[in-house]
Amino acid sequence: ALLLVALRAVLQRTRQRDDLALFTLPETLTFALGTLCQQGFHTTPGVTSVRLVMFSTLLASLFVFTAYSAKIVAILQTPSDALRTIDDLTRSPITIGVQDTTYKKVYFLESPDESTQQLYRRKILPQGERAYHSVVDGIARVRTGLFAFQVESSSGYDIIRQTFTEREKCSLKEIEAFKLPLVAVPMRKNSGYRELFATRLRWQREVGLMSRERR
Incomplete structure (x- = not known):
């Protein structure tokens, strides 16, 4: 019986040494790369300290991967700052529409702002009457993307509140087309x-x- 116990202890020590022998430099690099890629490892070490190191490494990798994924999602959901001024809107490929009212045409024609005049000549004037839409139609086209609509805030936001989801509302950006006289x-x-x-x-x-x- 004593001999069997001694043989068992020797076998356990030998098995632990074999497990440790597997962690050569290539194996260590493979484990590190697999941890970064959220993969496991083909060997389960018998030494407790090695297991703790592997568990801590995998747990840290999980936290890093979660933080990185959350950062990417936040960047993708953040509205773009590419359009800040009228000049940016003029140079963009976005189609422009205007609320169909008589005084809007006069405002664009008689605006003293050169940026507004450029926007009118390049984006609105070539479309002719097709550039003017009702509030409902204009806001509906804004929802489909690549369309900017000049509309009274009170009228536009009322339609947006009824038809847009909360996520779509957060993606909207407002640019002042022209300053109305007092x-x-x-x-x-x-x-x-x-x-x-x-x-x-x-x-x-x-x-x-x-x-x-x-x-």
Whole structure:
């Protein structure tokens, strides 16, 4: 019985040495490469310390791979900064559309901004009447991609809220096509009508008349 126990102990030590002998330099490089590629290893070492090293390496590789994948997904989901100005939009292959209203044509024609004029001559004027769309049709084309639509914010965002998903909303980018002139009611300084006009204008905003006119 004692002889059998001694032989068993010798066999176990020999097996451990054989397991350690497999970890030559090529085997170590193979294990490192397999760990980076999220692969296992063909040998299970018998030594506890080697097992702990392999387990720690594989666990660290898992954390690195997860962090790398999350970073790639975040980069892909981030909206592009390639379009920041009107000039960027003019040079891009994106098709331009405009909300079909009479005053939009006048704004583009009479805009003092050279960038806006260039956008109109290169992107809008060659299309003719095909460049002008209703709010619903224009926003629908924006959703399909490679299409920019100039629209009143109140009207456009209302359709976007109804038809776009949350992910599609995050991918939108807004560029100011032209600066609208300030609209005001001129009157004499210290005039007694100032408070009257201010009261009625606030009332029009509260009851929704201004919102209706914008639509």
